[in-house]
Amino acid sequence: MAKTANKKELILTSAYQVFKENGLEDTRVSQIVKKAGIAQGTFYLYYQSKLDVLPDLAQQIISNYTKYLTEHGDLDAGLDYNLRLAINRIFETNQEDRTIPSIVYAGITRSGDIDKWKVIYRPLYDLVANYLEAAKKKGDIGTDIDADYYSEFIISLIETTARGMILFQRTPEEIKKYKEELASFILNAVSWDPVKVL
Template sequence: MPSMKDKRSIILKSAKELFDQYGIENTRISAIVKKSKIAQGTFYLYFKSKQDLLSKLSIDSIQEYSDYLKEHTDVEQGVYYLLELSIDRIITMSKDSPKLTLIVFASVNEVMEESDWEMLYEPLRTVLKERLLYSMKAGDVRSDLNVEYTITFIISLIESTAKRFITVQHDDDIDRYKKELIEFIMNAIQ
């Protein structure tokens, strides 16, 4: 019998697959329950509603993204490498699960209040802040940079990149777009 943590993971995994396949509007809680092979009441032990599930899914997705960046970068590698990896990762996530990526961003932007947005993005903000502060000390970026504002701008640009990639989906343009975005950010912070 799966543990409580395992059941939660199973529900989230099932929801991810169904949301990505059918979209949020066309996915019913009953379909998530059926795919998860749990009782309907069990769903409500973990989530209040489909919207609550979506919020948790958003939190988990952004945490996974932040963990990936932290695991695959080091402060000494600098901001340019972090930006390159950040954008590559969001594009990969968008390619692998385009509907889910849009759903996560829609959930973040429509449902969450400003304080929730900050909490949700805190792991990513921490990684970016650590890298920017190191780069400031190393002289790679401007010493008068407002780190908090810059982090907010970078996150917004990364979100925008993911949305653009999903809606336009021109693989041949993405490398050029990515390069221009990195150069744009680097020019702003140097």
């Protein structure tokens, strides 16, 4: 079993590097296996195509977010602290690696495996929902806030904004301002009494 896990991990590590170097369209399975130093048939034991690798790469990225926030987050520190922690981590990851988050997102949506996408994100959504529930108990945000829905809105908004910083090539000063405004926007949104649309 360890040997199998190692080969799959080797494929993922190599795919990550090749996607980063070449982009989604110009990456070939042959390039991935060459970098991994394995036979092409070995790749097909785990994946049917290069697109099939992308959900597992997404899993790694989202798991890294969740692990970081679990290790550094603190429910007692309040929503503001934990929200800013999430914003900073997601922005930093997107700034450090400007290609992979977009490639993974494009790849999963093109592969049509949206159900897998939801499963991949669930631990991160649940973590943010816990931040929101703790804030509700402390009376810091509206009690009508549905933590499960809002956690998805919040993560989507942070990721979309972080990707926009890359797309529009914002300066470090602009990025800092965007992060501040984003945190303020989200905190204000959860503090309001929600308007129920019938």
